[in-house]
Amino acid sequence: MSEIVLETRGITRDYHIGGGLFGAGRTIHALKGIDLTLEKGKTLAIVGESGCGKSTLARIITMIDAPTSGELLIDGAKVDITKKRLDSDMRRKVQIVFQNPYGSLNPRQRIGDVLMEPLIINENVPEAERRERAMAMLTKVGLQPEHFNRYPHMFSGGQRQRIAIARALMLNPRLLVLDEPVSALDLSVQAQVLNLLADLQDEFGLTFVFISHDLSVVRYIADEVMVMYYGEAVEYGTRDEVFQNPQHDYTKTLFAATPRADVESIRKRLAAKAA
Numbered sequence: 159m160s161e162i163v164l165e166t167r168g169i170t171r172d173y174h175i176g177g178g179l180f181g182a183g184r185t186i187h188a189l190k191g192i193d194l195t196l197e198k199g200k201t202l203a204i205v206g207e208s209g210c211g212k213s214t215l216a217r218i219i220t221m222i223d224a225p226t227s228g229e230l231l232i233d234g235a236k237v238d239i240t241k242k243r244l245d246s247d248m249r250r251k252v253q254i255v256f257q258n259p260y261g262s263l264n265p266r267q268r269i270g271d272v273l274m275e276p277l278i279i280n281e282n283v284p285e286a287e288r289r290e291r292a293m294a295m296l297t298k299v300g301l302q303p304e305h306f307n308r309y310p311h312m313f314s315g316g317q318r319q320r321i322a323i324a325r326a327l328m329l330n331p332r333l334l335v336l337d338e339p340v341s342a343l344d345l346s347v348q349a350q351v352l353n354l355l356a357d358l359q360d361e362f363g364l365t366f367v368f369i370s371h372d373l374s375v376v377r378y379i380a381d382e383v384m385v386m387y388y389g390e391a392v393e394y395g396t397r398d399e400v401f402q403n404p405q406h407d408y409t410k411t412l413f414a415a416t417p418r419a420d421v422e423s424i425r426k427r428l429a430a431k432a433a
C-alpha cells in the first residue's frame with residue numbers, strides 16, 4: 159500500500175493589505191483551494207511565475223504559516239499550527255532548503271556547528287554522537303570530514319547548497335521542500351546538486367516538493383507537476399501527462415516558451431474570461 163506523506167485539502171490563504179481606520183483595504187487571494195496528495199519517495203514540482211503563490215504554499219507546508227482555510231496533513235495527521243506548541247515531532251518531519259545558500263548560512267558558524275545545531279535544539283544527543291552524525295552527513299552530501307571546522311565563505315555556491323541540504327537532513331525528515339534550490343548555481347553545478355538530491359531521495363526514501371520556474375529542471379526531477387496561476391492549481395498530474403498534454407492556456411504558453419508579450423495577452427484573455 160502506498161504511504162501518503164503530504165496532503166492538502168482546499169488550502170486557501172488570503173492576505174489583507176492596506177485599510178486602516180477609514181479604508182476597507184484589499185484582500186489578495188494568494189491560494190485558492192489547493193488540493194494535493196504526495197506519496198512517499200515521490201517528487202512534486204510546483205511551477206509558475208512570480209507571485210502565483212508558490213512560496214505561500216511552501217510556507218504552509220513547512221508549517222511556518224497557517225492557511226486561511228483548508229487542511230494540511232503530514233503522514234495522515236492533521237496539522238494545526240495555531241496550537242500553542244505544535245508537536246516537535248511533526249515539525250521535524252518537514253524541512254526546507256532555500257534558493258540562496260549564501261543567505262541561509264550564518265557566516266560566523268563553522269560547518270560542523272551548522273550541522274550539529276538541529277541535534278542540540280531537537281534531540282538530547284551526546285556531543286560525541288552529534289559529531290559523528292554530522293561527519294557522516296558531510297560525506298553523504300559529497301563533502302569531506304576536514305570541512306567540519308571551516309566557515310561558509312570558504313565554500314563554493316554548490317558546496318554551500320550541499321551544506322544546506324545536509325543541515326535539512328540532520329533530523330531525518332520525511333519531506334523536503336526545495337525552494338528553487340539550484341536556481342542560483344551555474345549550470346554544471348546545478349546538474350551535480352540535482353543528482354545528489356536524486357541519490358539522497360533513494361537512499362533515505364525522501365519525499366520532495368520542488369519549487370522551480372525552470373522547466374528543464376522540472377522535467378528532469380519531477381514525478382508529478384503542479385502548475386500554479388494566480389493562486390490556483392491550473393494543472394496537476396504526472397510529469398508526462400502535464401508535459402505531453404497541457405490543458406490550460408497558461409501552461410501551453412509556458413511550455414511553448416513564447417515571448418513575454420504572448421504570455422501577457424493570454425493573461426489578459428483569461429482575466430477577461432473570469433470577469
Ligand SMILES: Nc1ncnc2c1ncn2[C@@H]1O[C@H](COP(=O)(O)OP(=O)(O)OP(=O)(O)O)[C@@H](O)[C@H]1O
Binds near residue numbers: 174206207208
Ligand atoms: N506577507 C504578505 N502580505 C501581503 N501579500 C503577500 C504576502 N506574501 C505574499 N503576498 C502576495 O501573495 C501572492 C503570492 O505570493 P508568493 O510569494 O506566494 O508567490 P510566488 O509564486 O512564490 O512568487 P516568487 O516566485 O516571486 O516568490 C502575491 O500576490 C504576493 O504579492
